Amino acid sequence: MSIVDAAASVFCRESFAGANIDMIAAEAGVSRQTIYNHHGDKEKLFVAIVRDLTERCNAGIFATISTFPDQPKDLEADLIAFAVRMNQNCICNRDGKFLRKLIQTEGGRYPELFAEWREEGPGRTWPAIAARFARLAHAGLLDIDDPDVAARQFMALANAELQTTFMLGGTPTEDEVVQSATNGVRTFLRAFGKRQPATRAGKQRTLANA
Amino acid sequence: MSIVDAAASVFCRESFAGANIDMIAAEAGVSRQTIYNHHGDKEKLFVAIVRDLTERCNAGIFATISTFPDQPKDLEADLIAFAVRMNQNCICNRDGKFLRKLIQTEGGRYPELFAEWREEGPGRTWPAIAARFARLAHAGLLDIDDPDVAARQFMALANAELQTTFMLGGTPTEDEVVQSATNGVRTFLRAFGKRQPATRAGKQRTLANA
DNA sequence: GACGAATTAGACAAGCCTGTCTAAATTTGT
DNA sequence: ACAAATTTAGACAGGCTTGTCTAATTCGTC
Secondary structure, eight states: OOHHHHHHHHHHHHHHHHOOHHHHHHHHTSOHHHHHHHHSSHHHHHHHHHHHHHHHHHHHHHHHHTTOOSSOSSHHHHHHHHHHHHIIIIISSHHHHHHHHHHHHHGGGOHHHHHHHHHHTHHHHHHHHHHHHHHHHHTTSBOOSOHHHHHHHHHHHHTGGGHHHHHTTOOOOHHHHHHHHHHHHHHHHHHHBOOOTTTTOSOOOOTTTO | OOHHHHHHHHHHHHHHHHOOHHHHHHHHTSOHHHHHHHHSSHHHHHHHHHHHHHHHHHHHHHHHHTTOOSSOSSHHHHHHHHHHHHIIIIISSHHHHHHHHHHHHHGGGOHHHHHHHHHHTHHHHHHHHHHHHHHHHHTTSBOOSOHHHHHHHHHHHHTGGGHHHHHTTOOOOHHHHHHHHHHHHHHHHHHHBOOOTTTTOSOOOOTTTO
16 A cells, blocks of 8 residues: 555544554555655645545546536436435545545644635535536426525435434445435435426335335 | 533544643643543543533433424424524534534544444434424425435435535534525425425525525 | 642653664665 | 665654652632
């Protein structure tokens, strides 16, 4: 494992103050000195990691946004699949979990660093998602007043059932992700879908009848 | 400030590993020795704090749940007010912020402690909220298939606009809380409200036209 | 005012961690 | 095969933290 990957893992598990360079060196399979040679000191290493994670996560999010169903065949199924992709590729994957944890844990100590993340991440991804929903609304497939609000509510609904798991740093099973996304998208379409015969089909899935 | 309050504040700000007993003593206005006399060691102090916060937060949540609008005059307004109370009294207040941060930051290191929280907290509060929604549905005011899903989605929608702020440990302004709750409840009622003339009133609020 | 309990300041040993240094070993490029 | 660059193990000083100890001080209560 590379130094940066090992450091991300250790910083997340132990927090910045709780991590020590020897753990990172052991996990990366290099000597302590090599880490100092490459990254100067603990804080510089930390900053390098956050930048690295931010960049990779953003790339992943934009890649996933580009799979948004602009011309859906089956709106509900396509939005569910999109929500699942978003979760699996951007939120539940290794980078997503690590970046989230570091932001939550160390956000207060590095205001500029995470302000940077905020501008490059949420500041650019939310409008991108909102624009896709605006396009669907413009195409007459959804009934949306404010696409920014709808975008945030879409993601909130898709993750509604995963909050407790995220809180404790766990990773939901694929089944849980699919179920949360399914229930979330159904509710989203009950709120914003055009009234059509097939739109309000089916009961919501529950663990019991999944 | 009491030792426990000071410790909660310092542990949240610095993380368990980053906190030291002298900071807590200074913030509490007592000597270091007094902390050792009362709480034994750093880890026992930490556990005491989490239990204290869990208990107070749970009490607050149940108190707020008891204000759920079982016989609403104006369903939308009453649900918005409930969502705002939930946010202000349980999630954005001092105890809520502290407990959330400690769970996120140290959850991995104390599995049993936070399993306890999970059983006493989410394990009991979600069913309680779901029961209230089930009652509204039974009274014919909402069209809900699965009250547990609806309860989670209600809270997710009410907080949809506050996620980024929470992530960085910030506290949203009252205006932001009201706006997020308003937009969230409107969407919730578009999805689950009975179709009646007044239910789909008004555009959603945005910072621009708030 | 007096007595017992609690609190305090400060010193202290032991341990851990960071960041540096050195000399040897290994890898790399040619 | 050889030279340069990189990596390594280990030692090291300096600083910080925990938890204990002691003697003095303050507090609560009668």
